[in-house]
Amino acid sequence: MFLAAEGESGKRCGNETIRVTGAGELSLRLPSRLAHLANASHCRYVLDASVAFSHRSEEWQDRIAAHRAVAYRIHFDVPRGRWYLTASWKRAQMPAPPIEAATARGVVAVDMNADHLAAWQLDRHGNPVGGPRRYAYDLSGGGRHRDAQIRHALTRLLHHVRVRGATTIAVEDLDFADGKSREHYGRSRKFRALVSRFPTAAFRARLVSMAAEQGVTVIAVDPAYTSRWGAQHWQRSLTTPGRRITRHDAAAVAIGRRALGVPIRRRTAPPPHDRSDRAGHRTDQVGPATRRREGPRPRPPGPWTRSVSPAGGAKAGDQRAQHHSGHAAGPTLGPQEDGCPLARTGIWVCGSGPGTM
Numbered sequence: 001m002f003l004a005a006e007g008e009s010g011k012r013c014g015n016e017t018i019r020v021t022g023a024g025e026l027s028l029r030l031p032s033r034l035a036h037l038a039n040a041s042h043c044r045y046v047l048d049a050s051v052a053f054s055h056r057s058e059e060w061q062d063r064i065a066a067h068r069a070v071a072y073r074i075h076f077d078v079p080r081g082r083w084y085l086t087a088s089w090k091r092a093q094m095p096a097p098p099i100e101a102a103t104a105r106g107v108v109a110v111d112m113n114a115d116h117l118a119a120w121q122l123d124r125h126g127n128p129v130g131g132p133r134r135y136a137y138d139l140s141g142g143g144r145h146r147d148a149q150i151r152h153a154l155t156r157l158l159h160h161v162r163v164r165g166a167t168t169i170a171v172e173d174l175d176f177a178d179g180k181s182r183e184h185y186g187r188s189r190k191f192r193a194l195v196s197r198f199p200t201a202a203f204r205a206r207l208v209s210m211a212a213e214q215g216v217t218v219i220a221v222d223p224a225y226t227s228r229w230g231a232q233h234w235q236r237s238l239t240t241p242g243r244r245i246t247r248h249d250a251a252a253v254a255i256g257r258r259a260l261g262v263p264i265r266r267r268t269a270p271p272p273h274d275r276s277d278r279a280g281h282r283t284d285q286v287g288p289a290t291r292r293r294e295g296p297r298p299r300p301p302g303p304w305t306r307s308v309s310p311a312g313g314a315k316a317g318d319q320r321a322q323h324h325s326g327h328a329a330g331p332t333l334g335p336q337e338d339g340c341p342l343a344r345t346g347i348w349v350c351g352s353g354p355g356t357m
Helices: 032-037 057-065 143-163 189-194 201-214 227-238 248-258
Strands: 002-005 016-019 024-031 044-050 072-077 080-090 107-112 117-121 129-137 168-172 217-222 343-349 353-354
Touching: 016 072, 032 107, 044 080, 057 168, 107 143, 107 248, 117 248, 129 143, 129 248, 129 343, 143 201, 168 201, 227 248
Parallel strands: 107 168, 168 217
Antiparallel strands: 002 072, 016 024, 024 044, 072 080, 080 353, 107 117, 117 129, 217 343
């Protein structure tokens, strides 16, 4: 027992069939065969009950005032014996802001795991701020239980982002939906079972939809080597006697630094005599004005052997393919593919999800 009608922009209050005015008056447009039952003009039947929305009422008022499309669904709840009216609409797709503007105030990096989200805030220079945060969830139940767990974890995450004054979340662009075969993920049954439990599609859709409500930008980065390099270069250096840093917390730092466009790997100190003409010592961290890691020494012009052309070593010192901080994360998605274009650090457009009441 339900009645639904899609909205239409330009019509009065955004819906011609089921109309709800700003004062809460609910009316239905009757078909021609039921015109004799109308109690108002233009074959409309006005209900005695008034309508009031407690959730997103201001946004709904703005839409009906501008005569923008609003879809309604009237349904009967059998266990409770009540009738309910649900309003929903779709937001216009918003253009993705530039990476530089999105990361001007730093990011809150999130590492997704099978049972929790590991988050850490980084400033615009890539330095961890404060301490790590963890948001646990349980994905062992049914579909509705898992969705509720993800929604609750993301609600706490967005609350933390709002409290810290950040405007951007950096996450990994995990895609385990295309293949779960043995050829793609190896012969480890334990790892394949772990991958199958990852709700990547639900997490991505829910995060983009909920972040749009808070005005938070979501950046998707390449997940290559984030856990390995985070544990290798950041886990031990961030561990203190009163704070134990896990591998997932260090991976969140690596994700945030990749979203900011700074190197993940830290420079280590070489032997005292690093060159034949002097004894030098390099620092562990890159300076604030240095935006790229230290590369190999430029090779002298000209071929080294007769089989190498003079221009053959022009890119011999390019190690960006091994670093992954300045290279593409994969193919760029078009605007029709969930509205989430991806680039080196691609922004998921937060503004295309539906709003319901």
